[in-house]
Amino acid sequence: MANALGAVDWEDLRRQARHLENEIDAKLVAFSKLGINSGSKLVNTDEVPLLDEEHVFENMASEIEALLAKLMSINERMSELQPNGAAMLHTMQRHKDILKDYKLEFNKIRNNFAARRDREDLLGSVRKEIDVSGLNRREMYMKENQHIQASDRLLNDQISIAVETREHLMTQRQTFKRIQTRLNDISNRFPAVNSLVQRINLRKRRDSLILGLIIGFCTFLMLLYAFH
Numbered sequence: 282m283a284n285a286l287g288a289v290d291w292e293d294l295r296r297q298a299r300h301l302e303n304e305i306d307a308k309l310v311a312f313s314k315l316g317i318n319s320g321s322k323l324v325n326t327d328e329v330p331l332l333d334e335e336h337v338f339e340n341m342a343s344e345i346e347a348l349l350a351k352l353m354s355i356n357e358r359m360s361e362l363q364p365n366g367a368a369m370l371h372t373m374q375r376h377k378d379i380l381k382d383y384k385l386e387f388n389k390i391r392n393n394f395a396a397r398r399d400r401e402d403l404l405g406s407v408r409k410e411i412d413v414s415g416l417n418r419r420e421m422y423m424k425e426n427q428h429i430q431a432s433d434r435l436l437n438d439q440i441s442i443a444v445e446t447r448e449h450l451m452t453q454r455q456t457f458k459r460i461q462t463r464l465n466d467i468s469n470r471f472p473a474v475n476s477l478v479q480r481i482n483l484r485k486r487r488d489s490l491i492l493g494l495i496i497g498f499c500t501f502l503m504l505l506y507a508f509h
Contacts, residue, residue, distance in 0.1 A: 291369070294359045298376050301352040305383050308345050313390050315341060338394060345387055352380050 315338050356376050364370040 291359070291362055294355050295372065298352060298355050298359070301348055301355065302379055305345060305348045305352065308341065308348065309383065309386055309390070312341050312345060335398070342391055349380070349384060349387065356380055
């Protein structure tokens with residue numbers, strides 16, 4: 282009777298163990314894919330995903346841990362049974378090895394995810410620092426460019442003033458040259474003008490002298506005629 286009950290318990294535990302192993306195996310496959318996809322989506326920290334993959338990852342990890350705990354409990358109950366031959370002992374060991382492999386795979390996936398998350402967090406912080414430094418550098422370049430443009434405008438204004446001053450001085454110089462030329466022309470013409478004026482004055486004095494002689498002669502004739 283005890284052997285019959287033990288056989289029933291053994292078969293029931295084996296059935297539960299196989300069911301849990303199949304469920305854990307399927308969840309580990311999905312868990313591994315989720316860890317890879319979540320790690321790749323952590324690269325772009327500017328995008329907000331519709332579903333928090335990290336939260337889903339942790340929930341699935343909790344579910345797998347619970348299933349592993351159940352499987353370990355079943356294996357312990359199987360170990361409490363008296364082995365009925367080498368086949369039963371081999372099956373017990375096989376279930377223990379499967380549980381061990383599942384634990385190793387689970388811890389590997391979770392550790393890889395944690396390491397990938399830490400690496401991406403570090404890269405994200407470095408990227409932000411680079412972006413901030415790049416922004417500060419761009420602002421510095423923009424300010425320097427504005428300063429250079431302002432200096433160029435000031436220099437162009439000074440050059441324009443200098444050009445206008447030069448043109449004004451050249452105009453004044455040409456005006457002075459024309460005035461000097463006219464003065465030279467006038468000075469060159471002065472001897473002829475003086476000579477003409479002198480001739481006019483001589484003619485006026487001569488005409489005055491002749492007119493005076495004529496007037497005197499006429500006066501003399503009038504007096505001579507009056508006294509006769």
